Amino acid sequence: MTISVVVADDQELVRSGFALILDTQPDIEVVAEAADGRAAIDAVRAHAPDVALLDIRMPGTDGIAAAREICARTDTRALMLTTFDQDDYVYDALRAGASGFLLKDVRRDDLVHAVRVVAAGEALLAPTVTRRLIGDVLDGRPRVRDAPALGALTERERQTLTLVGRGLSNAEIAAALVVSEHTVKTHVSNVLAKLGARDRVQAVIAAYESGLIVPGA
Known part of the structure; x- marks a missing residue:
C-alpha cells in the first residue's frame, strides 16, 4: 500500500527537499506541496493523504493551526517539523492532535521512518523531544494530560505499557512477552482505550506520571 503525503513548508528548497526524499521511496507518494498552513489544509x-508533513512556523496559518483543523476534520495524521526544539511547540502540537514531532535536522532515513510510523497509526517524537517532554511532566510543569489511574489495566496491559514507555516496538514487545505481535496490538489498543489516550505518546506520559515507569529504571 502506498502512503500518500502532503508536504507543507514556506521555504521552497526545504519543502522540495523533503518531498524529493519521500518521493524516492517505493511505498510513499507526495501528492501535493504547500507553502503555508491554509494551502496545506x-x-x-x-487529496485526503495519509500524512501531512507540516512545518510549525509558516506565514498566515501556521503548522499548529493547520494540524488542529486537519486532525479535527479529516483522517489525515499530522507530522510536525521545526528548527526549534522548544517545549511550548511540543505541547501545542500534541494538543492540536499531531502524531509526530521531528526537528528539521532529522536524517533522511529517520524522516522516512517517521512518515511510515505515523501512517501506520502510531505516534513518534524525536528522542530529544521525548526526554524533555517526560522531564517536564515529572517536574510538574504544563503537561499534555492529567495523570490517570492505572487500576483498570490488567497485569499484562501494565507490562505492555511499561515496555511501550521504554521505547520498544510492537515486535520487540511481542518477543519480550513471548506472545504474537497481533496480541501486542490488542493490548496496546486496550491500554489506549482504558487510559483515554489518543496515542502511544500520551500513554507513555501517563505511565511516567503515575509512577509505573521510573526514569533510569
Whole structure:
C-alpha cells in the first residue's frame, strides 16, 4: 500500500527537499506541496493523504493551526517539523492532535521512518523531544494530560505499557512477552482505550506520571 503525503513548508528548497526524499521511496507518494498552513489544509481536503508533513512556523496559518483543523476534520495524521526544539511547540502540537514531532535536522532515513510510523497509526517524537517532554511532566510543569489511574489495566496491559514507555516496538514487545505481535496490538489498543489516550505518546506520559515507569529504571 502506498502512503500518500502532503508536504507543507514556506521555504521552497526545504519543502522540495523533503518531498524529493519521500518521493524516492517505493511505498510513499507526495501528492501535493504547500507553502503555508491554509494551502496545506486545502491540499489535505483535495487529496485526503495519509500524512501531512507540516512545518510549525509558516506565514498566515501556521503548522499548529493547520494540524488542529486537519486532525479535527479529516483522517489525515499530522507530522510536525521545526528548527526549534522548544517545549511550548511540543505541547501545542500534541494538543492540536499531531502524531509526530521531528526537528528539521532529522536524517533522511529517520524522516522516512517517521512518515511510515505515523501512517501506520502510531505516534513518534524525536528522542530529544521525548526526554524533555517526560522531564517536564515529572517536574510538574504544563503537561499534555492529567495523570490517570492505572487500576483498570490488567497485569499484562501494565507490562505492555511499561515496555511501550521504554521505547520498544510492537515486535520487540511481542518477543519480550513471548506472545504474537497481533496480541501486542490488542493490548496496546486496550491500554489506549482504558487510559483515554489518543496515542502511544500520551500513554507513555501517563505511565511516567503515575509512577509505573521510573526514569533510569
